Amino acid sequence: MKTIVIAGGGTAGLQLAARLGKQLGKRGLANIVLVDRYRTHLWKPLLHEVAAGKLEPYIHHTSFALQARRYGFRFVQGEFTSLNRDNRTLAITTAGSDGATHVTALAYDTLVLAIGGTTQYFGVPGAREHALALDSVPGAEYARTQIVDALRRVSSQAKAADRPARASVAIVGAGATGVQLAAQVRQMSRVLSQYGIHSLDPERGTEIRLVEASGNILPGMDHRLADRTTAELQAQGIQILLNTRVTEVRPDCLHIAGAAPVAADVTIWTAGVTVSPVLSNIGLQVTRNGRVRVGDTLQTLEDEHIYALGDCASFRPAGELAELPTRAQVAHQQAIYLARALPRALAGKPVARFKFQDRGSVISLADDMALCHLLAPGVSDGWQVQGALAKLVHAVIYRRHVLAIQGFARAVAMTLSQRLERLLGAGYRLD
Numbered sequence: 001m002k003t004i005v006i007a008g009g010g011t012a013g014l015q016l017a018a019r020l021g022k023q024l025g026k027r028g029l030a031n032i033v034l035v036d037r038y039r040t041h042l043w044k045p046l047l048h049e050v051a052a053g054k055l056e057p058y059i060h061h062t063s064f065a066l067q068a069r070r071y072g073f074r075f076v077q078g079e080f081t082s083l084n085r086d087n088r089t090l091a092i093t094t095a096g097s098d099g100a101t102h103v104t105a106l107a108y109d110t111l112v113l114a115i116g117g118t119t120q121y122f123g124v125p126g127a128r129e130h131a132l133a134l135d136s137v138p139g140a141e142y143a144r145t146q147i148v149d150a151l152r153r154v155s156s157q158a159k160a161a162d163r164p165a166r167a168s169v170a171i172v173g174a175g176a177t178g179v180q181l182a183a184q185v186r187q188m189s190r191v192l193s194q195y196g197i198h199s200l201d202p203e204r205g206t207e208i209r210l211v212e213a214s215g216n217i218l219p220g221m222d223h224r225l226a227d228r229t230t231a232e233l234q235a236q237g238i239q240i241l242l243n244t245r246v247t248e249v250r251p252d253c254l255h256i257a258g259a260a261p262v263a264a265d266v267t268i269w270t271a272g273v274t275v276s277p278v279l280s281n282i283g284l285q286v287t288r289n290g291r292v293r294v295g296d297t298l299q300t301l302e303d304e305h306i307y308a309l310g311d312c313a314s315f316r317p318a319g320e321l322a323e324l325p326t327r328a329q330v331a332h333q334q335a336i337y338l339a340r341a342l343p344r345a346l347a348g349k350p351v352a353r354f355k356f357q358d359r360g361s362v363i364s365l366a367d368d369m370a371l372c373h374l375l376a377p378g379v380s381d382g383w384q385v386q387g388a389l390a391k392l393v394h395a396v397i398y399r400r401h402v403l404a405i406q407g408f409a410r411a412v413a414m415t416l417s418q419r420l421e422r423l424l425g426a427g428y429r430l431d
């Protein structure tokens with residue numbers, strides 16, 4: 001029996017494993033193996049909410065082992081650290097509680113690379129050391145503790161000196177992650193002030209700056225969406241510094257090309273995505289950001305046994321100048337495509353080409369505000385939506401992911417328990 005190994009259980013990989021497990025694994029038609037470095041999955045577009053304390057990861061996460069049993073695939077926890085294409089094996093490294101590492105070999109007939117992306121610091125001095133990254137649950141949780149610590153620290157310094165003070169949070173990169181995080185931090189600071197976690201002014205006591213190297217926020221998205229988002233952020237007192245290039249990150253400030261340094265008690269780096277070097281050294285073509293180039297069946301250009309999808313893959317549709325962006329929508333559609341294409345390829349049947357259908361973008365700015373630019377086939381300009389309807393679209397996108405990996409009954413149960421948890425709490429973590 002053939003073995004399909006999926007490396008990475010994120011937005012794309014877990015959904016693909018569940019679908020292939022159901023179609024092939026449960027029926028004994030193929031071995032489906034999912035590898036991830038963590039034991040649980042959390043949908044990555046929620047990480048800024050984890051960083052702001054709006055979302056408890058343990059209430060929203062999914063156990064890979066549980067999913068494996070339900071859907072008929074095998075789960076291997078460990079880090080994919082190298083690949084031998086000649087004998088088709090992956091090296092999986094695990095660390096024991098004693099700190100010792102173990103390497104095991106995992107054989108495949110077909111390999112799907114779905115390891116996502118990681119933070120790109122563009123070689124800016126001090127960025128890796130002093131800026132926080134949101135590319136994993138532990139990273140987002142650490143960012144939350146650093147923001148809360150900064151609010152508390154500045155608050156007690158202000159009390160001791162008996163004068164008003166401000167905590168400053170700098171977010172480098174005004175893409176979807178940075179923009180949504182800025183709004184969440186504003187809301188977080190307000191709520192923590194209401195509950196007495198800090199005594200800074202709920203509006204003016206936290207300076208939030210979005211620092212963007214290009215001339216607009218939300219680069220690559222509809223300009224009307226960007227304009228509406230800018231107005232909304234400014235109304236929330238968030239400063240947007242455009243055409244501003246960070247040249248160095250220090251523990252307490254950012255150095256800016258051609259301007260005075262900007263104070264930052266906490267710096268969060270959301271400026272770019274790169275891919276783990278593990279994919280750069282295996283004889284496959286990669287882009288400048290380390291994304292593996294794939295063709296229109298998502299197979300790598302050099303090796304028909306290896307596919308790649310999601311953030312770690314670079315796919316440029318025919319006739320387009322740019323590769324598809326690193327977005328959940330792309331990863332989701334590619335997972336659905338591969339779940340249909342792989343069983344056909346395995347059975348020696350012809351497979352259709354992958355076609356991306358852009359459905360638009362959603363930006364969630366705080367509890368009661370979201371903005372959307374929705375697209376549909378044949379509609380050239382799309383629709384601009386905001387308010388309750390946009391919030392509903394945002395919720396539906398996440399719930400669709402939960403539905404895809406949990407099934408209907410569990411998705412409903414999870415939604416209810418998450419709603420209950422939110423109703424009973426303050427809306428933001430207070431610890």
Ligand SMILES: Cc1cc2nc3c(=O)[nH]c(=O)nc-3n(C[C@H](O)[C@H](O)[C@H](O)COP(=O)(O)OP(=O)(O)OC[C@H]3O[C@@H](n4cnc5c(N)ncnc54)[C@H](O)[C@@H]3O)c2cc1C
Pocket residue numbers: 007008009010011012013035036037038041043044045046047048078079080081114115116117134135176177276278309310311312326327328329331362
């Ligand atoms: C804070 C934040 C907010 C975002 N908001 C949005 C949004 O609003 N809209 C949108 O469209 N997109 C958003 N994105 C981008 C979106 O999350 C990604 O495009 C999407 O998750 C990509 O899916 P993926 O499956 O390729 O990778 P991921 O979802 O990142 O999954 C990769 C998986 O691989 C595992 N892994 C990584 N390396 C290894 C290894 N070496 N060995 C084993 N396992 C490994 C990881 O643990 C992870 O489970 C956001 C991203 C972030 C960080």
